[in-house]
Amino acid sequence: MDILRFATAGSVDDGKSTLIGRLLFDSKAIFEDQLEAVERTSRDRGTEYTDLSLLTDGLRAEREQGITIDVAYRYFATPKRKFIIADTPGHIQYTRNMVTGASTADLAIILIDARKGVLEQSRRHAFLTTLLRVPHLVLAVNKMDLVDYAEERFEEIREEFTAFASKLNAADLTFIPISALHGDNVVSRSESMPWYQGTSLLHHLENVHIASDRNLVDVRFPVQYVIRPHSATSQELHDYRGYAGQVAGGVLKPGDEVTHLPSGLTTRIAAIDTFDGPVEEAFPPMSVTLRLEDDIDISRGDLICRPHNQPSVAQELDAMVCWMADSVKLQPRSKLIIKHTTRTARALVRDLQYRLDVNTLHRDEAATSLGLNEIGRVSLRITQPLFVDDYSRNRLTGGFILIDEATNGTVGAGMIVDAR
Amino acid sequence: MLQRDYTTSQLDVLEAEAIHIMREVAAEFERPCLLFSGGKDSIVMLRIAEKAFWPAPIPFPLMHVDTGHNFPEVIEFRDRRADELSARLVVASVQDSIDSGRVSEETGRRASRNRLQTTTLLDAIEEHEFDAVFGGARRDEEKARAKERVFSFRDDFGQWDPKNQRPELWNLYNSKIRKGEHIRVFPLSNWTELDIWDYIRREGIEIPSIYFSHTRTVFERDGMLLPDAEVVRRGEDEPLFEAVVRYRTVGDMTCTGAVASTAATVEEIIEEIAVTRLTERGATRADDRASEAAMEDRKKEGYF
Numbered sequence: 001m002d003i004l005r006f007a008t009a010g011s012v013d014d015g016k017s018t019l020i021g022r023l024l025f026d027s028k029a030i031f032e033d034q035l036e037a038v039e040r041t042s043r044d045r046g047t048e049y050t051d052l053s054l055l056t057d058g059l060r061a062e063r064e065q066g067i068t069i070d071v072a073y074r075y076f077a078t079p080k081r082k083f084i085i086a087d088t089p090g091h092i093q094y095t096r097n098m099v100t101g102a103s104t105a106d107l108a109i110i111l112i113d114a115r116k117g118v119l120e121q122s123r124r125h126a127f128l129t130t131l132l133r134v135p136h137l138v139l140a141v142n143k144m145d146l147v148d149y150a151e152e153r154f155e156e157i158r159e160e161f162t163a164f165a166s167k168l169n170a171a172d173l174t175f176i177p178i179s180a181l182h183g184d185n186v187v188s189r190s191e192s193m194p195w196y197q198g199t200s201l202l203h204h205l206e207n208v209h210i211a212s213d214r215n216l217v218d219v220r221f222p223v224q225y226v227i228r229p230h231s232a233t234s235q236e237l238h239d240y241r242g243y244a245g246q247v248a249g250g251v252l253k254p255g256d257e258v259t260h261l262p263s264g265l266t267t268r269i270a271a272i273d274t275f276d277g278p279v280e281e282a283f284p285p286m287s288v289t290l291r292l293e294d295d296i297d298i299s300r301g302d303l304i305c306r307p308h309n310q311p312s313v314a315q316e317l318d319a320m321v322c323w324m325a326d327s328v329k330l331q332p333r334s335k336l337i338i339k340h341t342t343r344t345a346r347a348l349v350r351d352l353q354y355r356l357d358v359n360t361l362h363r364d365e366a367a368t369s370l371g372l373n374e375i376g377r378v379s380l381r382i383t384q385p386l387f388v389d390d391y392s393r394n395r396l397t398g399g400f401i402l403i404d405e406a407t408n409g410t411v412g413a414g415m416i417v418d419a420r
Numbered sequence: 421m422l423q424r425d426y427t428t429s430q431l432d433v434l435e436a437e438a439i440h441i442m443r444e445v446a447a448e449f450e451r452p453c454l455l456f457s458g459g460k461d462s463i464v465m466l467r468i469a470e471k472a473f474w475p476a477p478i479p480f481p482l483m484h485v486d487t488g489h490n491f492p493e494v495i496e497f498r499d500r501r502a503d504e505l506s507a508r509l510v511v512a513s514v515q516d517s518i519d520s521g522r523v524s525e526e527t528g529r530r531a532s533r534n535r536l537q538t539t540t541l542l543d544a545i546e547e548h549e550f551d552a553v554f555g556g557a558r559r560d561e562e563k564a565r566a567k568e569r570v571f572s573f574r575d576d577f578g579q580w581d582p583k584n585q586r587p588e589l590w591n592l593y594n595s596k597i598r599k600g601e602h603i604r605v606f607p608l609s610n611w612t613e614l615d616i617w618d619y620i621r622r623e624g625i626e627i628p629s630i631y632f633s634h635t636r637t638v639f640e641r642d643g644m645l646l647p648d649a650e651v652v653r654r655g656e657d658e659p660l661f662e663a664v665v666r667y668r669t670v671g672d673m674t675c676t677g678a679v680a681s682t683a684a685t686v687e688e689i690i691e692e693i694a695v696t697r698l699t700e701r702g703a704t705r706a707d708d709r710a711s712e713a714a715m716e717d718r719k720k721e722g723y724f
Contacts (some may be wrong), residue, residue, distance in 0.1 A: 003430045033698050070567045070585065075560045075612045082430040084610055096587060103589035211427040225443040229476040237475055244472070246440040246591065251426075275471035283426050287439035287472070300447050324587050339592050342447070399590045408596035410586040 001077070004205060007086040007101040007134065009125035010111030015142045019111065019180035020074065020087060023202065026187045029076035071101045080206040095128065095358065095373040096324045099413055102132035103399065106210045109138045109201075114147045114177070118160045124358045126161070130168045131320060131375070131415065133395055135213040137165075138174045140201060144193065145179040151195040167361075172208075176201050214284040215394045219250030219258070220311060221304040222341035222387075222397070227289055242273055242289035243298055248341065248396035249389075250306070251283045252290070260296050261303045261313060261387050267294040284396075301343035303387040311387045311397055314419035318353075319391075321378045321402070323370040325411035328404060330378065331369040336411070340386045340400035347402065351379040377417070391415035431619055435468065438607035440591060441570060442472040445552045445605050446479050448595040452552040452605075453510065456482040458490075458498035459670040460627055461556030464616055465608060467625055469554075470505065481508035483553075485541045487533040488515045489651045489672040497628040512544035529653045532674045538723045542578040545602055552595075552603045560612045561700070564716035571595065572604040578722030580604075613700050614693055621686045633666045633684045644677030668700045 010016040023029075074085040086101030088094070102108060108129040112122050129137055139161055147153045154177045165173055176185055177196055184190035187202045199207070224245035231237035252258075256269045272282050273289040282288045290304065298304075305311060323330050330349060338347040355367035355376040370376050391398030402412035428436075445452050454469060456462045469478045482502055486495070502509040514533050517523045517540045526532060545553060559566045569585050571593040586594050597603060608616070620627060637648040639658040646652055648660050652674050665678035666689075683689045715723075 001430050002427050003433050070582070072563075072566045073559045073610070074566065075610070077612070077614070082612075082615075100587045100589055104591075211425055214426070216426055224440070225447045225473075227473060227476050240475060242475075244443055246436060273474075275474040285428065285433060285436050287436040287443070289474075337596065339594065342444075396590060399592070401587075401589055401592045401594065403594055403596055408594070408598065410588075410594045413587070413589045 001079075001081060002211070003082045003084060004107060004208070004210060005084045005086065005105050006107040006109060006205065007088060007098070007105040007129075008109045008111070009088060009098060009129070010109075014111040014113050015180045016087075016111050019109075019140070019142065019178070019186065020085060022180055022183060022186050023083075023085075024074065024076050026183070026202075027076045027078055029074075071097050078202070078206055083205065094124075095322060095375065098125070098128050099132060099322045099324075102129055102134050103395070103413070105132075105134045106213060107136040107138060107205070107208060108134045109140050111140050111142050112157060112161075114141050114143045114153055114157065117157050118164065120359050122161070123164060126165060126170060127168060127358055127361065130165075130170050133392060133415075134171060135210070136172045136174070136208050137170055138176060138201070138204065141175065141177045142180055144177045144184060145182055149177075149184075149190075149192045151193070154196075174198070174204060174208075176204065215249040216251055216283055217249070218309050218311075218389065218394060219252055219256075219304075219306045220248040220387075220389070220394065220397050221245055221252065221258075221290065222248055222343070223298055223300055223302045223304065224342045225300060226298065240291075241295075242291050243304070244287070244289045245342065246287045247282050247284045249284060249394050250309075251281050252288075253281045254278075257307055258292070258304050259307045259310060260292075260298055261305065261310065262385055263296060263302075265294075265296050266307050267292045267296060269293075301341075303341070305387075311389050312419040313385045314388050315382045315385050316350075316420040317380045317382065317386070317388065317414075317416055318418035319378055319380065319400070319414035319416045320356075320375060321370065321412050321414045322375045323372060323412050325404065325409060326372040327407065327409075328411065329369040329371050330376075330402075330412060335405065337403035337405055338380070338382060338386075338400050338414075339403065340388065341397060343384075343386055345386065346383040346405075348381045349378060350381050353377040353379065378414070380414075386419075388416050388419045390417060390419075392417075431615065431622060434608075434611055434615060435471070435619070437591070437610065438465075438468045439472040441593070441605060441607040442469055442554070444593055444595070445554070445603075446473065449552040449603070451548065451550050452480040452554065453483045453548065453550045454478075454480060454554040455556065456484055456498065456502070456509070457556075457670065458484070458494040458501070458628055459556070460616055460620065460631065461558065461608060463501070463625060463627055464611075464619055465554060465556045466501065466505070467623060468607060478505060478507055481510050483510040483512060483544060483548075483550075485512045485537045485544070486514065487537060487672050488513065489533055489674050491628070491630055491647075491667075491670065491673060493630050494628045494670055497626075501626075510544065510548065512540050514540045516540070517543065529655055531653060532672060534672055534675050535718065535723075538578075538718065538721050542722050545578065546600075550602060551597060552605055554605050554607060556608055557606050558611050558613070558616075559606075559609050562715045564719055568606065568609070568719075570606055570609050572606065573597070574602050574604060574722065576600045578602070580719050580722070582716065582720070614690070617686065617690045617693060621690065628670065630667045630670065631689070633664055633682045633688075635662055636665050636678060637661070638663050638665065638678060645680070646677060647673050649673045 088097045088101040178185045227242040229237040270291040334349040354363040389397040523536045638645040666681040
């Protein structure tokens with residue numbers, strides 16, 4: 001059994017909570033005491049139906065205001081897979097939360113109301129999903145019951161969205177006509193839509209192939225922590241020096257020739273250690289400890305790769321940045337802390353090339369700053385070299401966060417598009 | 421050519437993520453500590469810590485906030501496990517907080533030291549200048565926890581502000597704090613109760629005996645089975661009886677209920693959980709029943 005992480009995009013009006021509620025309920029991930037609490041609260045508020053959004057809206061302020069404030073994580077499992085849902089709110093702080101939820105997602109579900117068709121917000125959801133390089137996208141055309149389960153309506157929406165998605169260079173795209181309320185094509189195939197030849201949503205979630213979405217080609221091992229036991233009693237341990245980290249790309253094997261950055265020195269992997277014994281290969285997302293044949297001065301923030309496949313060693317970066325703070329704006333000359341893999345440095349904003357309208361994709365080159373929930377292409381100068389790949393090639397070596405030096409808040413997320 | 425399939429099992433993914441989080445903390449903080457209660461989640465967290473730094477010892481101390489109302493089997497287990505790992509164990513005592521007048525004991529039949537723990541915990545964090553505190557909380561446990569970050573920022577007063585949390589993207593965690601502030605770190609955020617048990621089974625991890633079915637003298641209150649113990653105040657209208665029970669969670673004797681169960685092995689426990697229709701906190705925790713937002717309110721004050 002493996003794990004699929006997926007993000008859901010859409011507002012309450014699209015039936016998102018109903019869909020999540022149904023997935024959780026039908027997979028028995030909702031318990032009696034949770035359901036009773038939700039029923040009780042719904043009744044107290046005078047709601048006629050059981051409001052399943054109360055399952056995910058856990059904070060007092062959310063319940064009081066009837067809105068979702070923050071990304072909520074939900075868990076369920078079927079015999080085939082464990083699922084982690086990043087449920088992102090539809091209205092407030094939309095961009096920031098969706099970017100957060102999508103950053104680790106293997107798949108995103110965008111909900112469309114069959115009566116309303118492809119709306120501006122559907123395009124925005126699709127754009128953000130693509131920007132964050134979520135490998136699989138599902139367009140769930142919901143409320144099919146309200147359009148008489150009409151194949152023509154479904155096809156219209158499919159054509160319109162496909163035309164738009166082709167401009168985005170969107171990922172693997174799947175269209176599923178559903179009714180979350182009645183359960184059509186959610187867990188099992190609907191009898192109301194015999195014209196639909198595809199699988200149910202849950203079947204798709206259970207079977208979509210994700211193992212090859214991780215970059216298994218470019219070896220990238222950011223050194224996270226140096227393990228030196230300094231044992232006085234064991235000679236073997238006294239000299240032990242291991243480089244611990246989580247594999248960010250490629251497949252490492254003992255005996256492989258590797259290069260250390262920033263030194264550029266080349267050596268071989270002597271062993272790949274884990275608590276449970278040495279392993280013959282390491283690949284994402286494994287957390288392992290490398291021992292190398294030669295003594296090289298290596299510390300946290302360095303990177304191990306293959307001699308003929310190295311990341312860019314860059315102090316000048318161009319990146320798409322999503323700004324996440326309302327207290328300050330991003331503007332030229334802003335000084336920030338940048339955290340990229342295991343390396344933390346300082347960054348200077350050299351230029352804001354353009355601000356992107358996430359609804360129209362229009363590039364505003366006259367923009368002088370990025371405010372909360374705005375996205376733009378930004379040029380940064382970094383105080384020390386970072387070992388980077390384009391985000392489109394590797395989400396882990398291509399993504400970074402920006403931290404405000406004054407407040408220590410996380411104020412931005414960046415996806416590298418060019419490095420020098 | 422046969423293509424190798426690089427699928428990773430759910431427990432391996434969760435373990436790798438938790439190890440990454442622990443190493444990140446060890447690398448970026450001056451004085452971390454790990455909250456170890458002897459409960460199943462903190463036992464799993466401790467095993468992850470063992471794995472993350474092997475063959476070196478765990479590079480931070482363990483801390484237990486001892487209410488004085490814990491199950492003796494669990495305290496015995498806690499001390500033995502810390503010994504085996506040669507780990508330093510800091511015990512912060514709620515009794516000491518009461519004796520020094522920092523908090524006062526609740527009165528009445530439902531008196532519990534659950535809420536008092538927060539003061540003891542925050543005082544200990546301040547005294548030892550801990551800047552990162554590992555906790556075994558999971559997001560599937562409770563709805564307020566479902567919204568909490570892996571690196572959860574706490575201000576000078578140890579408070580959590582759910583409306584002003586730092587966004588968390590990819591596997592990048594913001595560890596920047598000022599002196600006096602700290603971060604609560606939850607490496608098991610993405611684990612479910614079933615994942616914990618599957619992991620305990622896979623790793624052959626020892627757990628305290630009270631998790632397994634045994635015969636115990638109990639009484640019933642609010643549909644929960646509370647133990648017959650000196651620290652649990654029982655009314656005359658709450659008769660004692662013997663029952664075959666086990667504990668699904670381990671907390672204070674005063675507010676942790678047992679569940680009727682004959683599950684005597686980890687395998688039987690997993691079977692039992694797979695078909696249960698109640699959440700573990702719903703079934704066993706009086707402290708969460710106070711109100712819809714009981715956990716959120718306690719967390720804001722600095723609770724685990």
